Amino acid sequence: MKIQTHIRPTCDTARVAFIDQTSKMGGAEHSLLDIAKRRLVDRCRDRVILFESGEFQRRLESFGVDTVVCALPSAASAVRRQSSIVRHVQSLQALRTLGKRVAANAVDFDVLYANTMKAFVAGAMASRRSGMPLIFHLRDIVSAEHFSRSNRLVIRAMCRVAKRIHVIANSSATADAMHELVRQRVPIDVIHNGIDSVDHEKAFRLRDEHRRRLRTELSLDSTSRVIGVFGRLSNWKGQHLAIQALEHLPECHLVIVGDALFGEEDYRESLRRRVAEDGLEKRVHFLGHRHDVPELMQTCDLALHTSIAAEPFGRVVVEAMFARCPVVAANAGGPAEIIQHGQTGWLYEPGNVDQMVHAIGVALDQDDDGISQRALIAATESFGIDKKVREVSALVKEVVGK
Numbered sequence: 001m002k003i004q005t006h007i008r009p010t011c012d013t014a015r016v017a018f019i020d021q022t023s024k025m026g027g028a029e030h031s032l033l034d035i036a037k038r039r040l041v042d043r044c045r046d047r048v049i050l051f052e053s054g055e056f057q058r059r060l061e062s063f064g065v066d067t068v069v070c071a072l073p074s075a076a077s078a079v080r081r082q083s084s085i086v087r088h089v090q091s092l093q094a095l096r097t098l099g100k101r102v103a104a105n106a107v108d109f110d111v112l113y114a115n116t117m118k119a120f121v122a123g124a125m126a127s128r129r130s131g132m133p134l135i136f137h138l139r140d141i142v143s144a145e146h147f148s149r150s151n152r153l154v155i156r157a158m159c160r161v162a163k164r165i166h167v168i169a170n171s172s173a174t175a176d177a178m179h180e181l182v183r184q185r186v187p188i189d190v191i192h193n194g195i196d197s198v199d200h201e202k203a204f205r206l207r208d209e210h211r212r213r214l215r216t217e218l219s220l221d222s223t224s225r226v227i228g229v230f231g232r233l234s235n236w237k238g239q240h241l242a243i244q245a246l247e248h249l250p251e252c253h254l255v256i257v258g259d260a261l262f263g264e265e266d267y268r269e270s271l272r273r274r275v276a277e278d279g280l281e282k283r284v285h286f287l288g289h290r291h292d293v294p295e296l297m298q299t300c301d302l303a304l305h306t307s308i309a310a311e312p313f314g315r316v317v318v319e320a321m322f323a324r325c326p327v328v329a330a331n332a333g334g335p336a337e338i339i340q341h342g343q344t345g346w347l348y349e350p351g352n353v354d355q356m357v358h359a360i361g362v363a364l365d366q367d368d369d370g371i372s373q374r375a376l377i378a379a380t381e382s383f384g385i386d387k388k389v390r391e392v393s394a395l396v397k398e399v400v401g402k
């Protein structure tokens with residue numbers, strides 16, 4: 001089947017100063033990299049303002065994207081999703097100073113565009129200072145399940161601090177939580193993340209080769225069923241549930257792809273301990289953070305998504321659909337909007353290991369690739385990167401033109 005995915009995005013002359021707090025490659029950074037790369041092809045002269053140097057900056061620059069680093073003061077770097085009000089008050093002055101630096105680095109630009117939470121706080125302060133409009137690309141569910149009360153208060157306050165704010169939510173789930181928090185005061189548009197399918201297509205063409213390579217690397221025989229869990233290690237991402245499920249799936253191996261990116265090292269160690277205690281070392285394979293996710297997806301018989309709390313979007317779910325790898329995902333947040341149960345993948349109640357095991361069994365028993373084909377078509381229709389970047393650029397134009 002030939003599917004057309006690559007249409008050139010339309011040019012947008014507005015200059016965007018993107019802001020992102022980290023240089024580690026989480027989902028938000030992968031998404032921004034794709035947006036910045038494609039806008040560059042259209043000769044949009046944007047800039048990405050980062051709060052630290054590292055891998056993300058290197059990758060942006062390797063594509064020719066202009067970057068600048070405004071270091072995050074230490075008082076602000078200690079703030080976490082569950083931080084108290086005291087921590088926030090301590091960090092506020094630091095973020096104000098950062099907002100000033102961000103504004104200074106964005107003087108020649110038309111719009112500030114915050115891609116992460118701390119970038120939003122600094123961006124709101126920069127917007128207040130400079131009078132520039134602020135787009136906030138919301139990639140988190142701002143509910144009590146994910147954020148402390150004080151964090152939520154700060155988000156509400158920053159919506160007022162910014163001169164002119166427009167929110168892009170990466171799913172209806174993130175939009176709904178934001179509406180509830182700010183009580184309809186800010187304009188919010190839902191634009192689902194776009195995913196670049198080119199590397200998945202390339203990897204699919206060499207599927208047998210990739211399967212052989214991984215099976216040799218992990219000393220698996222060619223008949224072993226391999227379940228892949230992709231994403232950074234974090235308690236709410238629920239990788240421990242995949243290990244629990246494996247106890248009920250004696251014929252399967254589990255590959256865990258991803259590492260503790262944002263201070264979740266204790267969780268990573270708890271996963272390793274659990275595997276050792278349960279004697280599962282031969283069947284659970286920790287691959288760490290990898291740059292060859294498309295190739296690894298070709299080696300798996302199934303991609304398993306395990307988040308316990310609602311997933312804001314879930315790039316890995318759409319990536320697996322592009323990879324033609326059957327997906328079993330937790331039925332909340334983004335995956336519930338992406339997958340049609342029984343049609344393009346399988347959904348189970350988040351945290352319910354019995355249901356998860358059942359869905360895995362059904363998925364592995366399928367002997368035709370109807371679901372994977374339908375998933376590929378659905379992903380291509382709804383999450384193609386070029387279409388999504390065009391939607392973002394149209395919104396940028398609208399905000400700047402107002």
Ligand code: UDP
Binds near residue numbers: 230259293314317
């Ligand atoms: N990823 C990666 N290497 C890894 C694990 C994950 O490149 O070892 C990528 C994955 O392909 C996806 C992103 O990290 O593009 C994770 O995005 P997702 O929306 O699933 O989760 P988030 O990090 O935003 O919570």
